[in-house]
Amino acid sequence: MFEFFIVKNRKPLLSVMCELLGMSANVPTDICFSFCGLLERGGRTGPHKDGWGITFYEGKGCRSFKDPLPSCDSEIARLVRSYPIKSRAVISHIRQANRGKVSLENTHPFIREMWGRHWTYAHNGQLSNYKSLLKPEIYQPVGNTDSELAFCWLMDQVRQKYPTKPKNMQTVFRFIAKQAETLRGLGVFNMLLSDGVYLMAYCTSKLHWITRRAPFGKATLIDTDWVIDFQEETTPDDIVSVIATEPLTGDETWQKMGTGEFLLFKQGELIFNSAKA
Amino acid sequence: MFEFFIVKNRKPLLSVMCELLGMSANVPTDICFSFCGLLERGGRTGPHKDGWGITFYEGKGCRSFKDPLPSCDSEIARLVRSYPIKSRAVISHIRQANRGKVSLENTHPFIREMWGRHWTYAHNGQLSNYKSLLKPEIYQPVGNTDSELAFCWLMDQVRQKYPTKPKNMQTVFRFIAKQAETLRGLGVFNMLLSDGVYLMAYCTSKLHWITRRAPFGKATLIDTDWVIDFQEETTPDDIVSVIATEPLTGDETWQKMGTGEFLLFKQGELIFNSAKA
Numbered sequence: 326m327f328e329f330f331i332v333k334n335r336k337p338l339l340s341v342m343c344e345l346l347g348m349s350a351n352v353p354t355d356i357c358f359s360f361c362g363l364l365e366r367g368g369r370t371g372p373h374k375d376g377w378g379i380t381f382y383e384g385k386g387c388r389s390f391k392d393p394l395p396s397c398d399s400e401i402a403r404l405v406r407s408y409p410i411k412s413r414a415v416i417s418h419i420r421q422a423n424r425g426k427v428s429l430e431n432t433h434p435f436i437r438e439m440w441g442r443h444w445t446y447a448h449n450g451q452l453s454n455y456k457s458l459l460k461p462e463i464y465q466p467v468g469n470t471d472s473e474l475a476f477c478w479l480m481d482q483v484r485q486k487y488p489t490k491p492k493n494m495q496t497v498f499r500f501i502a503k504q505a506e507t508l509r510g511l512g513v514f515n516m517l518l519s520d521g522v523y524l525m526a527y528c529t530s531k532l533h534w535i536t537r538r539a540p541f542g543k544a545t546l547i548d549t550d551w552v553i554d555f556q557e558e559t560t561p562d563d564i565v566s567v568i569a570t571e572p573l574t575g576d577e578t579w580q581k582m583g584t585g586e587f588l589l590f591k592q593g594e595l596i597f598n599s600a601k602a
Numbered sequence: 603m604f605e606f607f608i609v610k611n612r613k614p615l616l617s618v619m620c621e622l623l624g625m626s627a628n629v630p631t632d633i634c635f636s637f638c639g640l641l642e643r644g645g646r647t648g649p650h651k652d653g654w655g656i657t658f659y660e661g662k663g664c665r666s667f668k669d670p671l672p673s674c675d676s677e678i679a680r681l682v683r684s685y686p687i688k689s690r691a692v693i694s695h696i697r698q699a700n701r702g703k704v705s706l707e708n709t710h711p712f713i714r715e716m717w718g719r720h721w722t723y724a725h726n727g728q729l730s731n732y733k734s735l736l737k738p739e740i741y742q743p744v745g746n747t748d749s750e751l752a753f754c755w756l757m758d759q760v761r762q763k764y765p766t767k768p769k770n771m772q773t774v775f776r777f778i779a780k781q782a783e784t785l786r787g788l789g790v791f792n793m794l795l796s797d798g799v800y801l802m803a804y805c806t807s808k809l810h811w812i813t814r815r816a817p818f819g820k821a822t823l824i825d826t827d828w829v830i831d832f833q834e835e836t837t838p839d840d841i842v843s844v845i846a847t848e849p850l851t852g853d854e855t856w857q858k859m860g861t862g863e864f865l866l867f868k869q870g871e872l873i874f875n876s877a878k879a
Contacts, residue, residue, distance in 0.1 A: 384706060385706075385744050386705060386709065388668055391663075401685065429663025439742075467662050
């Protein structure tokens with residue numbers, strides 16, 4: 326399935342900020358169009374000029390494309406944009422540096438292996454007074470961002486709690502959400518996390534999500550008149566959820582996440598919502 | 603500096619096999635030309651049709667491009683080939699599957715974080731009767747190759763021996779070489795390993811290396827009449843070492859590694875040679 330596939334009347338994007346973008350789908354789905362919009366905002370129409378990255382899962386494997394260059398100037402971004410990789414789980418991030426210099430090692434998403442799975446993470450926000458609290462041992466940050474340190478700390482907490490992979494993965498993500506509350510106490514912590522099967526969203530200040538399923542219709546990107554028709558090339562069984570800092574379309578109903586809210590998606594479906602638990 | 607930059611009279615490559623390719627340099631250097639040759643051999647002129655991968659370090663960060671498709675058919679390979687990323691440490695691999703299915707998660711190089719550094723590894727060879735011996739705990743394979751399992755086991759051995767990063771990194775690589783002897787007892791184990799600063803080569807059956815420095819001259823790729831001129835765009839201080847399964851050029855003196863031999867490169871220079879220790 327294509328996430329978006331009809332593009333008409335392209336106009337310059339306005340300054341809608343969109344730092345985090347995640348997708349969960351029950352069939353391999355490309356995220357090219359959303360990602361294209363995101364890239365435009367990276368230094369051209371938006372303030373997020375300090376690098377970008379995207380990770381696609383394909384089975385248990387994943388591939389990442391990253392660049393510390395503004396996405397609008399990135400040769401690699403152009404390459405990714407022209408090559409529709411289909412995936413059931415995607416995490417993407419455009420960076421406006423606050424903590425940590427602009428460099429490849431500070432570019433999201435960050436990845437670590439746990440229990441024989443690649444875990445992918447991206448963070449929007451800024452933490453303060455965290456260095457005395459966040460002292461991971463098993464996982465160590467390579468760069469010097471608060472984001473990567475928080476990721477390593479989260480993974481460390483999980484490894485300490487669960488030395489081996491438990492059967493019930495929902496309990497793991499609920500445990501992570503509980504740890505994320507500690508991070509929320511240190512500042513703004515909007516976060517996407519995936520092991521390739523599950524996609525977790527944790528919100529402090531700003532995250533929106535939508536689940537698309539049959540009957541599919543058309544949609545229009547915010548701040549542009551790009552028209553998207555989801556009906557073509559989809560099947561009635563396709564389910565795709567998209568999570569983004571700001572809604573990407575204006576004529577669909579996006580859900581706004583609340584402070585401290587945590588969502589868990591699998592195969593495109595929302596399977597846990599802390600606000601309704 | 604460009605590793606190679608004058609290409610003349612391109613002819614089809616013959617079937618020289620080249621599975622592993624590594625580079626260590628004291629200035630950011632592109633490996634495009636060698637990599638292009640490698641890619642041609644991936645399914646077109648050589649038997650290595652089961653995926654390819656390359657990891658470039660840029661500072662402490664690294665970026666990988668991988669594809670389970672034959673490299674000669676890979677859209678991503680074409681993208682990498684046209685985009686000269688400059689790096690001081692590179693590891694590349696073209697795969698002919700023996701153990702483990704053809705998939706993204708089984709595609710080399712494999713990467714794990716240790717002591718706040720990304721460690722990159724690629725293996726050529728095949729191991730037997732290894733499952734009872736190789737049971738890593740901290741690092742777990744994501745795919746099902748003997749290669750990734752051996753990497754996780756090596757990293758586990760290092761973590762157990764050195765819970766924190768020792769000051770003398772040479773001792774770490776010597777310890778890894780000692781562990782590699784155990785792997786060599788299980789089959790063929792030709793291996794490249796890097797933390798972005800050091801590049802280690804361990805040989806069981808087939809690895810060759812060369813260090814290029816001023817005065818630079820011309821060289822001709824084996825099985826083709828591609829002519830390379832290293833003198834242009836280099837400075838007298840540039841030092842680049844290349845390690846490959848088979849020599850890439852015919853009119854330079856490549857060193858053949860012996861069974862159980864281990865080399866350590868840093869900033870383009872060979873800094874340890876077990877055969878001369």
